[in-house]
Amino acid sequence: MHSRVTVVACPHRLPRIEFGGGLAARRTGADTVHLVSAAATPLGGDVIEIRLIVEPGARLTLRSAAATVVLPGATTLTSHANWQIEAAGELYVDLEPTIVAADARHASVTTVHLDDHGSVRLRERVQIGRTGERQGFWSGTLRVDRNHRPLLRHRMDLGAGSLSDDVLHAPRATISEFRYPAACSDAESDPRATLLALAGGGTLSTRQDELLTT
Template identity: 55%
Template sequence: MRACIVVIARPGRLPRIEGSGGIAGRHTEPDTVHLVSTAATPLGGDSLKVRVVVEPGARLLIRTVAAAVTLPGAGTDHSTAWWDIENAGELDIDPQPTVVAGGSSHGTAVRIGLADTARLRLRERVQIGRCGERDGFWSGTLCVDVGATPLLRHRVELGSGAVGDDALAAPRACVSELRYPARSFETAGTVLELAHGGSLATWQGDRLPAG
């Protein structure tokens, strides 16, 4: 299944939402959109594309109503999610965790273009395996530019077959949080100040913390 959703935020208006496939968006506050799965997805072979545009002076919060659970498909175990973001206003993206079920593989790619005046908070949480499961693989890439200036190139692999996988003590959960232009903030994990503004916090462990 191929699913696609576009959310465009303009000052003084409800965000515009266009969706197709197994995903839809719902206005839950004047500046908040919740993404909702309308079918069993992501399964192996599924692809999700999310396009977000925040115009100058606009504010947008993106949330999801439930965790995303990836499952292997009949022909392949791999599914993908692509986020393409242009932000010239204030954007806060904090979806529920992605749970990579045993036997499945999932890849997430996020590209963000920021204006100099933009404000951003992006949090991503991933858990390998449901209760009692240790296999499953996830890879995530994050590419962020401020205007024409590169801000961040970040890649993480987690789970069975990852570069740092170890049967004895390898992490099976991670949390990444990017903020711009804030150069530091209080959170669990390690906070890295970025050279051109903003900061990235990363945490890894066996199970995701509550909240």
């Protein structure tokens, strides 16, 4: 299944929304949109494409109504999610966790284009497996450019077969958060997270654990 969602935030107007496939979007506030599943997705072989455009002077908060459960398909294990973000205004993305169930494999790629006035906060939570499951795999890639110049290139793999998966330490959950603009002094204190200050401004916080916890 190929699912598509486009959200355009304009100043002094409600966000414009287009969607199709197994994923829908609903306006839940003046500048807030929730993603809602219209069908079981992603399954192996599915592709989800999400495009967010925040115009100068606009604000957008994107959330989800429930956790995303990734399942293997009948003929392939791997599904894909592609995010394209253009932020000239203020964007906050904080979805419910992604749960990679059974032996499913999921690859997510997020590309962000910022301009001088863009403000972005992206928070992502991922858990490998439901109760008793440890064989799933997730890969997350984040590319951020500011004014067409590279700001961040980051990739994390989690689960069975990842570089962090060994007999001594095999984390199955991660929480990451990218903020721009931000400084390390702005970040919430979490002794379990690694906080990286970016040379071009902004921060990236990452944390790995056995389970997602509050």
